[in-house]
């Protein structure tokens with residue numbers, strides 16, 4: 001069973017980031033209380049970094065035990081460690097280091113400096129996820145592209161169709177860089193909570209399309225992932241403007 005999408009509209013991008021960060025503290029604390037260890041999949045894009053920056057400022061963040069928190073990424077651009085265009089670099093710059101999470105709990109996708117190919121990187125990332133044996137993600141965060149993509153699963157891209165792997169190499173991405181590594185829809189299916197963080201009028205059409213009854217993830221990937229406990233669309237008023 002999955003939870004039907006629920007939309008929460010915030011007046012601005014900053015308030016959206018702050019409210020999502022406060023919500024994330026609660027979700028992590030609850031997951032640690034119920035399951036001991038929390039596993040969260042982060043996202044790139046401006047919202048992915050905005051929630052990290054807001055999280056660094058939430059006083060209640062101290063309720064999280066950083067030694068029982070594991071961070072992963074739903075996708076990564078296949079670029080060398082530290083490249084300014086990597087999702088993890090951008091999240092680092094937003095303040096990730098201030099959380100006190102042990103480095104071995106921050107699970108980065110290998111780039112060309114430490115893997116032979118996107119395929120090898122995807123395989124290794126999938127193995128790392130399997131080794132940690134989490135039955136499911138506690139929270140998966142997604143940004144949404146104007147084309148409706150989530151992670152590096154793009155409309156009508158064959159990588160969407162991979163169902164027998166945890167992570168997949170993505171080539172010929174319509175958005176640069178062309179080579180990426182993404183978790184698969186199948187992997188995202190094992191999520192307690194799925195949250196879409198979306199801001200801006202340029203996303204209004206994608207938000208409306210993803211939430212339309214009968215939306216097909218092949219056309220609008222954001223229509224695909226759902227959590228077993230919650231599927232939340234945390235959006236600002238501009239991004240919500242196309243919802244009927």
Ligand SMILES: O=C(O)[C@H](O)[C@@H](O)[C@H](O)[C@H](O)COP(=O)(O)O
Nearest residue numbers: 044045046047048143144145151
């Ligand atoms: O890998 C990428 O190219 C980005 O991470 C991308 O997927 C991003 O998450 C969305 O386009 C939403 O971006 P915003 O959060 O900036 O709206």
